Amino acid sequence: MKWIRFVDNDTNRGAGVIRYGMVDGEEVSVTEHTFADLLAGNEPTVIGTQELATIAALNPVPTPGKIVAIGLNYLDHCRETNTEPPKQPLVFTKFNTSLLDPGAEITWSGELTQKVDYEAELAVVIGRQCRNVSEADALSHVFGYTAANDVSARDLQFGDGQWVRGKSLDTFCPVGPVLVTAEDIPDPQTLPISSVLNGEVMQASNTDNMIFSVAQLISFCSHSFTLEPGDLILTGTPHGVGLGRSPEVYMQNGDLIEVVIDHIGALANPCRVL
Known part of the structure; x- marks a missing residue:
């Protein structure tokens, strides 16, 4: 699975929230996952979809201990x-x-x-x-x-x-x-x-x-x-x-x-x- 981290600009989901999405081809399934959720292996909750081309990726590993x-x-x-x-x-x-x-x-x-x-x-x-x-x-x-x-x-x-x-x-x-x-x-x-x-x-x-x-x-x-x-x-x-x-x-x-x-x-x- 490919995860992408980005700033969600969809006002219906809460614009300005940093989210993780699952990349599938040219589409991203937007989730409520945090970095901790990813590492814990928690089941993602999908709250919408977005075209990959409209997303500006952020560093997907924001808080490494080292x-x-x-x-x-x-x-x-x-x-x-x-x-x-x-x-x-x-x-x-x-x-x-x-x-x-x-x-x-x-x-x-x-x-x-x-x-x-x-x-x-x-x-x-x-x-x-x-x-x-x-x-x-x-x-x-x-x-x-x-x-x-x-x-x-x-x-x-x-x-x-x-x-x-x-x-x-x-x-x-x-x-x-x-x-x-x-x-x-x-x-x-x-x-x-x-x-x-x-x-x-x-x-x-x-x-x-x-x-x-x-x-x-x-x-x-x-x-x-x-x-x-x-x-x-x-x-x-x-x-x-x-x-x-x-x-x-x-x-x-x-x-x-x-x-x-x-x-x-x-x-x-x-x-x-x-």
């Missing part, structure tokens, strides 16, 4: 950054204040950073609390999947000596456009993934090229800290980032960046330098 991010999880990405492949998952975090809706502007101060890069990533939404889970059991703790852009200020990321600030500027974590439940993606290691900058394909890969699979990442993280329902795990980006190009390519004022993942769709955001 955003866990994984670095250097595709071999070709390690090569393009002249980095040794990690022997275990490289874990960092992004602050929740970096979350951004589909279609909203990625913004940054031109005085603070001049090297803002894109990173197409599959994002995992945890559905059940997990601690010390095995790889074999890990996927049973997944609620669903969505797309994310791990936007990165490379000059801050590498100048600081650690990654959090350069990865966590406000608007640096677009997520969406829909949340696809795990039963619709039984194997997350089979998904074509790409990024498109101003119509040009920059990254093109498949999640089967991950060094550490989704199941391995969940198991690894759960042996260090508890994963709670609603937590987000960004699973790493493939080769083709701006940093790895010659010459380097960074996002500029007026650019449009898209993250495209099969079965999930396109997460598109314009860019603006403040």
